[in-house]
């Protein structure tokens with residue numbers, strides 16, 4: 001039940017509404033087997049993200065809503081093609097898990113990189129046409145206390161009660177984000193002529209997308 005807390009908070013914030021706010025979800029498309037064609041459509045929910053990541057947290061909300069805004073630019077009325085995207089993410093555990101889940105990017109195939117020097121949360125590119133977007137959280141949206149207490153927690157100097165306080169503040173922040181239009185909290189801008197950095201390690205061929213555009217059997 002603990003992971004429902006932010007949605008309960010969100011419900012409480014909805015001035016008497018008895019309906020729980022629907023959780024964010026994304027429609028994605030992949031290939032349909034190990035050497036398959038494009039066309040396997042699925043819905044990825046915020047709960048799926050939580051299962052991959054291990055817990056509900058505000059960073060997961062930030063990443064999912066922010067990256068989701070960029071993906072809407074690529075696919076305003078079509079499923080997110082997880083065979084045609086690559087992404088650079090900031091290093092936070094939450095942001096990186098959102099990146100691989102929603103884009104299909106993977107480090108071993110050269111489609112997922114991590115950098116804390118990018119001027120935003122994510123840079124995401126559609127490989128086939130080179131269109132590239134950068135995602136930023138608008139200044140002042142995130143409570144400063146989350147970063148200051150977070151730094152203490154990372155240094156492992158935050159007290160047990162301080163950790164509980166930080167969790168409550170993050171839960172409230174995440175619920176606030178879920179209740180707002182992401183367009184008011186994120187900046188998504190197109191980057192022109194962005195040169196994708198070469199991965200600094202060996203990458204491999206993603207063999208399950210090589211036949212993604214193969215025609216169907218005629219017999």
Ligand SMILES: [Zn+2]
Nearest residue numbers: 057059060094
């Ligand atoms: Zn997290």
